[in-house]
Amino acid sequence: MSMRLRTRWLPIIFFALAGCGNETELPQAPTLFIDRPALTFNREFEHGTYVGQTTFNSLAIQNRGLDPLDITAITLSAPGVFTLQLPEGFSPGTPLRLETYERAFLTVAFRPTDDTEYDGTITIESNAPQQVITLNGLGVAP
Numbered sequence: 706m707s708m709r710l711r712t713r714w715l716p717i718i719f720f721a722l723a724g725c726g727n728e729t730e731l732p733q734a735p736t737l738f739i740d741r742p743a744l745t746f747n748r749e750f751e752h753g754t755y756v757g758q759t760t761f762n763s764l765a766i767q768n769r770g771l772d773p774l775d776i777t778a779i780t781l782s783a784p785g786v787f788t789l790q791l792p793e794g795f796s797p798g799t800p801l802r803l804e805t806y807e808r809a810f811l812t813v814a815f816r817p818t819d820d821t822e823y824d825g826t827i828t829i830e831s832n833a834p835q836q837v838i839t840l841n842g843l844g845v846a847p
Contacts, residue, residue, distance in 0.1 A: 731805065736770035737833040744827075746815040746842035753843030759816040764838060766792070766811065766829065768803040775800040776831045779811065783825020783840055788814040800831075817844025 768774035792809035795801035825840040
């Protein structure tokens with residue numbers, strides 16, 4: 706009987722928690738939010754990417770401010786084993802505008818040429834403070 710009572714309360718608890726989600730006020734200024742500060746490639750369990758193989762990783766960029774976010778530059782500073790695919794609608798010289806909560810995605814491909822560790826960065830310039838994302842990949846001999 707007590708089991709049944711507990712499960713009956715679960716939906717109410719979940720509903721109450723769900724209601725607390727959006728009470729924080731957004732700042733007026735555009736706010737560049739990235740879903741993580743680093744992109745790693747097959748680094749779980751100290752593994753890596755086989756030399757000659759390609760792995761991909763994506764990053765979400767979002768405007769968490771009320772004013773529009775204008776992304777003006779996205780710069781890859783890394784060895785040639787990393788390839789950056791720019792967000793749809795972005796090209797150098799044409800800012801990518803993101804309205805409140807609007808998202809764009811960056812994709813990075815990693816194709817190691819040697820069995821060594823590789824590092825790099827992506828820098829995102831906009832009308833909000835600059836964001837730098839680190840890149841890390843490990844080439845592994847097959």
